[in-house]
Amino acid sequence: MEVCSDVEEQGFSAASSARERAGFGHTGRSFYPGTSAAIALFALALASPLWALAQRSAGSSVTADLPAGPMQAKATTACLECHEARIILQQRLSKSAWTKEVDKMTKWGAVVDPTDRDALIDYLSTNFSPEKPAYEPQRTSGSGKTSK
Amino acid sequence: MAGAAPSILTWALPQGQSVEFPGEDGMILRSFRFVDLEAPVEYFNTWLTPVPHFFVRNHMHEPSELDPHDWRLSLGGEVEKPITLSLAELSKIETHSVVNTLECAGNGRSLHRPQVPGIQWGKGAVGTARFSGPRLRDILQRAGVKSTGKHVMFRGLDEVPGKVPPFIRSIPIEKAFDADTLIATHMNGSPLPKHHGFPARALVPGWIGAASCKWLTEIKVLEAEFVGNFMSPGYRLPNQPVQPGDAVKPEDTHALTALNVKSVIAGPTDGSSLSAGEVPVHGAAWAGEADITKVEVSTDAGATWNPAKLGHDQAHYAWRLWSYDWRVGKSGDYTILSRATDSQGRTQPSTPLWNPSGYLCNAVDQVKIHVS
Numbered sequence: 001m002e003v004c005s006d007v008e009e010q011g012f013s014a015a016s017s018a019r020e021r022a023g024f025g026h027t028g029r030s031f032y033p034g035t036s037a038a039i040a041l042f043a044l045a046l047a048s049p050l051w052a053l054a055q056r057s058a059g060s061s062v063t064a065d066l067p068a069g070p071m072q073a074k075a076t077t078a079c080l081e082c083h084e085a086r087i088i089l090q091q092r093l094s095k096s097a098w099t100k101e102v103d104k105m106t107k108w109g110a111v112v113d114p115t116d117r118d119a120l121i122d123y124l125s126t127n128f129s130p131e132k133p134a135y136e137p138q139r140t141s142g143s144g145k146t147s148k
Numbered sequence: 149m150a151g152a153a154p155s156i157l158t159w160a161l162p163q164g165q166s167v168e169f170p171g172e173d174g175m176i177l178r179s180f181r182f183v184d185l186e187a188p189v190e191y192f193n194t195w196l197t198p199v200p201h202f203f204v205r206n207h208m209h210e211p212s213e214l215d216p217h218d219w220r221l222s223l224g225g226e227v228e229k230p231i232t233l234s235l236a237e238l239s240k241i242e243t244h245s246v247v248n249t250l251e252c253a254g255n256g257r258s259l260h261r262p263q264v265p266g267i268q269w270g271k272g273a274v275g276t277a278r279f280s281g282p283r284l285r286d287i288l289q290r291a292g293v294k295s296t297g298k299h300v301m302f303r304g305l306d307e308v309p310g311k312v313p314p315f316i317r318s319i320p321i322e323k324a325f326d327a328d329t330l331i332a333t334h335m336n337g338s339p340l341p342k343h344h345g346f347p348a349r350a351l352v353p354g355w356i357g358a359a360s361c362k363w364l365t366e367i368k369v370l371e372a373e374f375v376g377n378f379m380s381p382g383y384r385l386p387n388q389p390v391q392p393g394d395a396v397k398p399e400d401t402h403a404l405t406a407l408n409v410k411s412v413i414a415g416p417t418d419g420s421s422l423s424a425g426e427v428p429v430h431g432a433a434w435a436g437e438a439d440i441t442k443v444e445v446s447t448d449a450g451a452t453w454n455p456a457k458l459g460h461d462q463a464h465y466a467w468r469l470w471s472y473d474w475r476v477g478k479s480g481d482y483t484i485l486s487r488a489t490d491s492q493g494r495t496q497p498s499t500p501l502w503n504p505s506g507y508l509c510n511a512v513d514q515v516k517i518h519v520s
Contacts, residue, residue, distance in 0.1 A: 022214075022339060022346035063180060082309035084181040090268040101265055109310025130263060140185065141166040142173030142200050 064089060071116070071123035078110045078120065088128060090135040095125040171341065173200040178267050182206040183343060187272035192414040192432045195461035195469055196247070196336055197275035204343045205252045205273060207315050207378070209307035211363050216347050221331070225301070225368035228292030235347050238333065241282035246328045246353050247463035249276045249434040253356035253383055253404050256500065256509030262392050264506040271412050271513070274434070276466050279332040279351045285325045288369070293321070297369035300324035302350045302361035317383070318374035319352055319359055323405075328353045328465065331364065353465040354437035356404045356508075358383055379403060385503055392502065407436030408510035409496060411443050411470070411488035418515040427474045429456075431513070434467035435490035442489045445472040449483035450498075450512075456486070479520045486513045 064085040066072050079088060093101070098121050106112045112120060167177055169185070178184040185204040191197070216235050224230035252273035254266050267273075288300070301318040308314050323329060332351040333340060340346040345362030352359035358378065373379060384401040411433035416422055429447070433440045439462075444453040459469035476482070489495045500511040 022342040082312070084179060086177070086179050087267070090178065091265060092263045092268075093265055094262065097265055108312045134258075135268070137186075138177045139166045139188075140169035140172045140175045140177055142169060142171055142175075 067127050069123050069127065071119050074112075074116055075120055075123055078112045078116075079105070081111075082109065086135075086137070088124070090137070091124075091128045092130045092132055092134070093125065093128060094130060095121065098125040098128070171200055172204070172343070175201070175203075176270065176272065178269065182208055183210065184267050185343075186269055187275060189271050189412055189414050189431075190417055191272070192412060193430065193469070195276060195459065195466070197277055199277070199336060199338070199341055199344070202275040202277060202335075202344065203252065203273045205267075205357055206343075206362075207306065208309055208312060210342060211305040211307060214305065214342075214346065214363065219347055219365070221348060221365060221367065223287060223291045223367045223369075225370055226294045226297035227288075227369050228294060229290075231287075231291050233287070235333075238282060238331065238348065241286055243280050243334075244283050244327070244330060245278055245280040246330060246351060247276065247278045247466040248351060248353040249274060249407075249465060249467040250357050250360060251407050251410075251434070253358055253507045254505070256511075257506035259500050259509050259511065260502050260506045262502075264504060266506055273357075274412075274467075276432075276434075277335050278337065279330060280334040280337075281330045281332040281348065281351070283327060284329045284331055284350070284367075285327065287331065287367070288324060291369075293369055296371050297321055299370045299373050301366075301368040301370050301374045302364055303366040303368070304345070304349075304361045305363035305365050313377035315361070315378055316374055316376050317358060317361060317378050318370060319355070320373075321369070323352060323355070326353075332360075354406050356383065356407060359405075373403065382505075383507070384505075385507055389501060390503065396504065404507060406438075407434065408508045409433075409435040409438065409440070409488050409490040409492075409494040410510040411486040411496065411513055413484060413486050413513050413515050416484070416515060416517050419517070420515075421518045421520060422476075424476055424479060424519050427476050427519070428471060429474050429484055429486075430469065430471040431486055432467040432469050433458075433486075433488040435488065435492070435494070437465070438490040438492045438494065439464070440468045440488055441491050443468070443470040444487045444489075445474070446485040446487070447474055447476070447482055450485050453487065476519050480518075482517050482519060484515050484517065 066075050066085050102121050172185055176186040176188060178186055183204050183206045187201050187203050191201045219235055220232050221238060222232045255269050255273035256271055257266050258268040258270055298321050299318040300321060301316060303316045306315045330351040331348050333348050335344055340349060348364045349362045350360045350364055380398060383404045385404060386396045387400050387402055390396055412431050414431040429445050433443045443456040445456050446453050454472060456470040456472040462468055487496050496510050496512045498512050500509045
């Protein structure tokens with residue numbers, strides 16, 4: 001998992017007032033989940049009613065997940081180190097298009113064992129084919145506005 | 149492991165629940181990491197787009213740390229005297245303002261058939277703002293561009309994941325010297341927010357959004373167009389129309405520059421049910437470096453067209469709001485279309501011009517409604 005690991009857990013230096021106004025004090029990299037956040041959320045899931053977890057997660061880091069399947073774990077490792085699942089969930093592509101994407105992303109650093117390449121392409125082109133219904137994106141809520 | 153947290157969160161989140169995103173209100177979440185936010189078309193009812201409703205397009209991570217006191221903008225390459233400017237020094241240079249409609253080249257990508265890879269933008273990766281800052285040409289003149297300087301390269305502080313090529317692009321020297329090409333530090337009168345390139349971005353008016361590099365830190369004058377992924381194969385169109393599956397040679401493509409002529413219907417919204425009577429049809433139309441000359445509306449799926457009224461507010465690179473007062477007395481299903489024409493004589497085509505990356509989709513816009 002060496003790819004992108006250097007940009008997952010960075011914090012912030014002391015924020016200047018100008019940077020705060022620009023939003024760096026609120027929506028930077030620490031906005032995204034890391035391992036510690038995952039552990040905290042898991043503990044919360046065990047201790048709290050579902051609605052409370054939903055409230056909490058909606059107000060912090062919310063990422064999506066890839067669909068179940070024999071390649072889910074390997075696709076997660078290969079793809080989600082650098083970007084989140086929504087970028088995949090919204091695609092509706094043919095197998096030849098997925099093949100080009102997987103090969104491009106491998107060139108760009110995605111860790112895909114050569115023996116897994118074909119299975120990964122199958123997984124993506126099965127779950128995200130042109131025949132699948134369109135992806136329904138979520139909306140943002142802008143509470144705690146930081147900009148005009 | 150990246151997969152540990154998402155499984156819990158996905159299980160906990162009811163379908164359709166909004167995602168808190170400070171300062172970004174009611175936007176369509178195309179991606180959280182990297183941040184890609186689209187405006188719902190019903191937001192296109194003001195000439196200037198409020199920042200919380202302005203689309204966000206990132207190719208990679210935003211800078212995680214950026215202290216304006218430490219930030220510097222360097223200018224080098226084919227110049228007599230390379231210079232480096234602090235934000236304080238940049239702010240002392242005469243400021244110019246441009247109201248510009250900024251649109252992602254991939255806006256409308258999801259409308260192409262067959263679908264093509266990339267962020268599946270609907271119609272809302274576009275917005276209009278007043279951008280302010282020094283003219284790029286004032287800074288170039290300060291450094292003294294050599295006669296060998298033909299292109300100007302921008303590099304931002306985007307943080308590159310993996311081995312992804314850095315986001316670097318260039319524009320021709322003529323556009324760089326245009327009086328309206330800026331190093332923008334402000335947007336709608338306030339310092340640029342983080343998502344829009346704080347503390348400074350290029351503003352290349354009338355051109356695809358990717359030309360207006362965010363978190364700008366380096367400008368370099370080059371002898372030729374920059375060679376890199378985001379100039380080629382990225383952000384290029386085939387010179388001739390192609391069919392899905394056609395092989396396109398790099399030499400048969402050209403770099404994207406100015407935006408197309410285009411209109412979008414902001415209301416009524418697609419799928420809405422309305423009562424018979426007065427139904428205002430309204431939206432926005434833009435044309436890159438050209439001016440909108442007319443917008444026409446059809447309420448009968450294109451059988452007949454009616455002139456729309458153009459809004460009072462206008463600027464060379466900005467969209468025009470438009471409206472058409474439609475009186476409908478009969479219940480039923482209706483297909484409403486909008487079609488813009490510009491000062492270069494361009495008119496929106498009836499269907500998207502398919503291309504391998506889904507760029508510059510500008511087909512006649514369409515909504516279907518029910519009147520009861």
